[in-house]
Amino acid sequence: MITLDNLTKIFNTSMGPVTAADRVCMEVAEGEVCVLLGPSGCGKTTTLKMVNRLIEKTSGKILVGGRDTDTIDAVELRRTMGYVIQQIGLFPNMTVEENIGVVPRMLGWDSQRIRKRAVELLEMMALSPAVFLRRYPRELSGGQQQRVGVARALAADPPVLIMDEPFGAIDPINREVIQDEFLKMQQTLRKTILFVSHDIDEAVKMADKIAIFRGGKLEQFDSPDNVLAHPANSFIADFVGGDRTLKRLRLLKVRDVLNADSPSVRADESLDIAVRRMHEHDQGHIVVTDQDGRPTGCVLLADAVGRHGAAGDHARALPSPVRLDADLRGAVSSMFTHDAEWLPCVDEAGIFRGQITQRGITHRLGDTYRAAAHAAAVPADDGRPVAPQHFRGAAE
Amino acid sequence: MKTALAARYVPRFIPLPPLLPALAAAALFGLGVLVHATGLVDELASRWEDITFLSQQHMELVAISGGLAILCGVPFGILLTRPAVRRMAENAMQVLNIGSTIPTLAILALSMSVLGIGERPAIFALWAATLLPIVRNTYTGILEVPRHLIEAATGMGMTPLQILLRVEIPNALYVMFAGIRTALAVNVGTVPLAFLIGGGGLGELIFTGIDLNEPGMMLSGAIPTATLAVLTDLVVALVARFVVSRGVMPGDR
Numbered sequence: 109m110i111t112l113d114n115l116t117k118i119f120n121t122s123m124g125p126v127t128a129a130d131r132v133c134m135e136v137a138e139g140e141v142c143v144l145l146g147p148s149g150c151g152k153t154t155t156l157k158m159v160n161r162l163i164e165k166t167s168g169k170i171l172v173g174g175r176d177t178d179t180i181d182a183v184e185l186r187r188t189m190g191y192v193i194q195q196i197g198l199f200p201n202m203t204v205e206e207n208i209g210v211v212p213r214m215l216g217w218d219s220q221r222i223r224k225r226a227v228e229l230l231e232m233m234a235l236s237p238a239v240f241l242r243r244y245p246r247e248l249s250g251g252q253q254q255r256v257g258v259a260r261a262l263a264a265d266p267p268v269l270i271m272d273e274p275f276g277a278i279d280p281i282n283r284e285v286i287q288d289e290f291l292k293m294q295q296t297l298r299k300t301i302l303f304v305s306h307d308i309d310e311a312v313k314m315a316d317k318i319a320i321f322r323g324g325k326l327e328q329f330d331s332p333d334n335v336l337a338h339p340a341n342s343f344i345a346d347f348v349g350g351d352r353t354l355k356r357l358r359l360l361k362v363r364d365v366l367n368a369d370s371p372s373v374r375a376d377e378s379l380d381i382a383v384r385r386m387h388e389h390d391q392g393h394i395v396v397t398d399q400d401g402r403p404t405g406c407v408l409l410a411d412a413v414g415r416h417g418a419a420g421d422h423a424r425a426l427p428s429p430v431r432l433d434a435d436l437r438g439a440v441s442s443m444f445t446h447d448a449e450w451l452p453c454v455d456e457a458g459i460f461r462g463q464i465t466q467r468g469i470t471h472r473l474g475d476t477y478r479a480a481a482h483a484a485a486v487p488a489d490d491g492r493p494v495a496p497q498h499f500r501g502a503a504e
Numbered sequence: 505m506k507t508a509l510a511a512r513y514v515p516r517f518i519p520l521p522p523l524l525p526a527l528a529a530a531a532l533f534g535l536g537v538l539v540h541a542t543g544l545v546d547e548l549a550s551r552w553e554d555i556t557f558l559s560q561q562h563m564e565l566v567a568i569s570g571g572l573a574i575l576c577g578v579p580f581g582i583l584l585t586r587p588a589v590r591r592m593a594e595n596a597m598q599v600l601n602i603g604s605t606i607p608t609l610a611i612l613a614l615s616m617s618v619l620g621i622g623e624r625p626a627i628f629a630l631w632a633a634t635l636l637p638i639v640r641n642t643y644t645g646i647l648e649v650p651r652h653l654i655e656a657a658t659g660m661g662m663t664p665l666q667i668l669l670r671v672e673i674p675n676a677l678y679v680m681f682a683g684i685r686t687a688l689a690v691n692v693g694t695v696p697l698a699f700l701i702g703g704g705g706l707g708e709l710i711f712t713g714i715d716l717n718e719p720g721m722m723l724s725g726a727i728p729t730a731t732l733a734v735l736t737d738l739v740v741a742l743v744a745r746f747v748v749s750r751g752v753m754p755g756d757r
């Protein structure tokens with residue numbers, strides 16, 4: 109959908125030429141979110157602004173939807189791209205409704221349709237239209253302004269969004285909330301998005317692809333998990349942080365490490381059955397469920413040997429169950445909190461679906477390192493060099 | 505420097521604080537009492553016809569010269585902000601600034617020596633004296649619209665003309681009105697001088713009163729002049745309130 113081909117920008121300043129983008133190549137597929145990441149001054153904004161031609165490139169090519177942007181009239185090009193600038197940039201003289209209506213109005217929509225669209229977008233952004241339509245930007249908090257800024261970019265339903273730190277001005281708690289809302293929206297809208305950030309956590313959360321820049325050069329362009337698991341060089345390793353493996357937890361869902369083949373026993377079944385199933389699965393505990401399959405407790409093998417009766421009578425308290433679609437970071441945190449080796453997992457209806465274990469999680473996180481080690485040992489394996497070496501080469 | 509200029513020409517009370525009308529009323533009342541005590545009321549009443557006639561003439565001069573100044577000053581100020589002429593803009597502003605240091609009386613004299621006596625040279629001189637604050641505030645008002653707003657507008661696909669009409673002017677309007685307000689206040693106060701070159705207006709009563717050493721006559725020119733100045737100011741403020749978006753008005757409304 110968006111292709112950057114050897115994109116270069118050299119600013120001529122009084123201090124001599126400054127290379128803000130140096131032969132940048134990348135490709136963002138339709139419906140993907142690509143986060144441009146890097147320290148201040150590394151060329152993220154410059155790269156972004158070349159896409160909608162706010163900055164004219166020095167050399168290279170940009171294709172959007174297969175068309176060379178040089179062949180499209182700049183004004184026309186920009187109207188097909190929602191744009192959120194780093195400073196939010198709501199027009200102070202216009203109400204929220206008028207701000208959202210700017211592009212639709214230029215496209216010739218009538219005022220009824222614009223109103224309807226503004227209402228729809230505000231609802232999507234969790235801002236009550238009755239309250240906010242007629243407000244002026246200065247009557248909004250920073251976070252509300254940023255939501256309106258995003259709504260404004262979405263107004264004419266453009267296929268492409270380019271956003272420069274759209275959530276930069278929001279406190280960490282509300283930022284998480286807006287990010288979640290935005291992700292939910294993106295799941296239905298499937299826009300192709302270029303998103304500038306300098307926050308690795310935000311990038312990991314939002315991105316399908318992360319592009320890490322340093323001094324105008326694209327240092328690594330990869331999936332969030334690969335950036336965290338296989339940083340291409342020490343700069344990136346430092347940038348993503350020493351806890352990068354822990355950050356990967358956020359990319360995984362409980363369902364990704366679920367052991368669905370975990371035994372359970374109904375409370376009214378006998379303890380003998382429970383013990384037999386524990387032996388069958390070679391584990392020291394079993395989850396006890398009610399009639400509907402909801403977990404209510406657990407029986408430990410050590411408690412059960414030599415005793416009789418219903419399983420439910422010997423049940424202990426259960427480590428708190430986690431949902432299948434929860435992110436793994438929360439689940440692991442819960443494990444540490446409760447000093448638990450394992451946690452029962454439930455679906456939306458609260459029915460027991462299996463368990464996750466610390467071993468299972470570490471094993472899953474380690475997969476990618478073992479694969480890399482294997483590939484490094486056998487370089488010609490699939491005819492493709494290993495990611496780290498590949499990118500180290502490209503960066504030099 | 506830009507901000508200092510703007511600050512000088514931004515009156516603080518365009519959104520009509522409730523205090524202002526009250527103060528004005530109190531002042532008028534006090535004045536009335538004073539005037540009555542000195543027998544000025546009779547004085548004013550006896551000249552009522554002259555006063556209304558001359559006031560009308562006075563305001564005609566204000567309307568014509570001020571109107572022309574707005575019609576010329578605003579477009580000129582806008583023109584100076586366009587990228588094509590931006591480089592000459594600062595020089596043009598310097599010339600205007602120097603021009604504004606010429607005393608109004610001198611402008612009147614020059615105007616008279618070129619255009620002769622009567623309304624036309626008066627209007628020209630008033631126009632020249634009024635122009636600067638309007639041009640200057642239009643110019644700085646538009647230049648002070650934050651760069652990132654222009655960038656957002658450009659990035660959304662607005663053409664330069666759309667940006668000017670929908671973003672730059674509306675956001676500069678408050679500062680522009682402040683300039684117009686200052687300009688017209690100066691204008692109303694300067695019109696009496698126009699009498700000196702045969703322009704008419706309330707100056708006739710003021711200067712004749714001074715000549716004849718008749719304070720009553722002088723005051724029946726001065727008091728209406730002051731009143732007209734206040735009224736003009738109120739009218740401009742009122743218009744600004746309807747024209748300037750609530751979103752760019754300073755204050756918490």
Ligand SMILES: Nc1ncnc2c1ncn2[C@@H]1O[C@H](COP(=O)(O)OP(=O)(O)OP(=O)(O)O)[C@@H](O)[C@H]1O
Nearest residue numbers: 119121126128147148149150151152153154155306
């Ligand atoms: N108009 C310009 N003229 C000269 N140099 C510029 C210009 N714009 C940007 N630069 C330089 O280009 C480099 C990249 O700037 P850019 O704004 O793209 O950084 P960024 O990655 O967006 O940083 P930040 O995270 O602080 O927003 C910087 O060194 C900057 O000084």
Ligand SMILES: [Mg+2]
Nearest residue numbers: 152153194272
């Ligand atoms: Mg930037």
